[in-house]
Amino acid sequence: MNHRLRARERLRKLPDAQRTAWLDIAEEEFMAFGFEAASLNRILTRAAISKGQAYYYFADKGDLYRAVIERAFDEFVGLLEVAPTEPENTAAYWQQIAALFGNVTTILQRNDRLAEIGRGVYREARAQTAIVDLLERLHAYLARLIETGQRLGAVRADLPQDLLTNMAFAALREADQWFALNAIDRDQQTVLALNHRVFTVFAAMLAPGTESCGSVPPATPS
Amino acid sequence: MNHRLRARERLRKLPDAQRTAWLDIAEEEFMAFGFEAASLNRILTRAAISKGQAYYYFADKGDLYRAVIERAFDEFVGLLEVAPTEPENTAAYWQQIAALFGNVTTILQRNDRLAEIGRGVYREARAQTAIVDLLERLHAYLARLIETGQRLGAVRADLPQDLLTNMAFAALREADQWFALNAIDRDQQTVLALNHRVFTVFAAMLAPGTESCGSVPPATPS
């Protein structure tokens, strides 16, 4: 473990230009082939990094990937304008979520690169284990969001937070992917409308009191 | 492409005992390491298959994986009792979905092996491309289900079918995974209750007329 930290520290102290050049090429390769299929050797050749350098500044292939993703993640966070105030009631809560939703969506729509990087992460299990600490940060943020909603009564509290969070997040990821594949064929107006409807689905997942709405019968497992 | 089919045909004509023995070992390896990290060479050694044999009966590593998953899939379908009749109204539709839901859940709960195989498939993108035809079968089935619901007015029709299907399916997968990780710590009663609530979330996603239920404001993208 110490080795990882030392490598990370060395990378930090490197001149920006060099680090950027390296990560640019690595990112290109990882995005083109995915984490597993990306060839570390090819990256090193292209970036003119010797094996010795590589394992001096990165603990292993996964660590190089982590550096690439971390950079993109920080870039994304920089673009994201976080809501400053805690919402006071349900309406304000959903308003804020909707704003966040729109915010994230537009960022990803305008920045193909970041969007594709984000999708790449979720396509491969090993990629995720390589950046587990980043994912934990994200997960914690979502958990806090859900918790706030529950405190306000805006979000159902009859399921474990992480279960609900994971389900909602997975649904959103799928929606994002769908838009990435299908949005180009439709005009912007319909895309926007669809986007709102996806938000509707999202809200329906989280909202409490579904029982009183649709007539959903209890499950009858055999 | 012809090569794949010839290999498949050869495998089919092989004595059951041999094919089973081979696939058992391959399955063990794939489940233990995942598709990518599984070593084909190790499988061949363990199963006493020569390279020549391997590429005579399987087109490549992915084809071997496909054979393993296909066997498990057929096994799963065999356990699944499909609803015989088309539902006539919304209530019957949800009833049928709930039954299917419970059916699948109990099968996977009672059969750790099949459950784990199913999860493994969705953990790796390359695994999915290896069994793309199987996934298409599954996707088509779900699409038909959703379509029926839409015809009855039980399922919202304001989103493209595949988008809604993918979102719902992804959410269910996530739930399944959560149960796989967390169900052991809880007593069966609460697990059953949670299971019903997950179905509730699922139904809420698909149900139409969410606008009239919770007060969900329109999205306000910047």
Add this chain to the structure above:
DNA sequence: GACAGTATAGACCACTGGTCTAAATCTGTC
């Protein structure tokens, strides 16, 4: 100039999935 710590180059390793050739074994025919 000697000595440390830092940094770099690249030979080398076991292993990967996949190809290919040559031999072995099976099959039908006379």
Add this chain to the structure above:
DNA sequence: GACAGATTTAGACCAGTGGTCTATACTGTC
């Protein structure tokens, strides 16, 4: 039984993989 042709098997071999390790070069300090 003998031969021919196809089917099946064995395993040497290949380029490429991520990762290790040693030898060397560079740097500042006394």
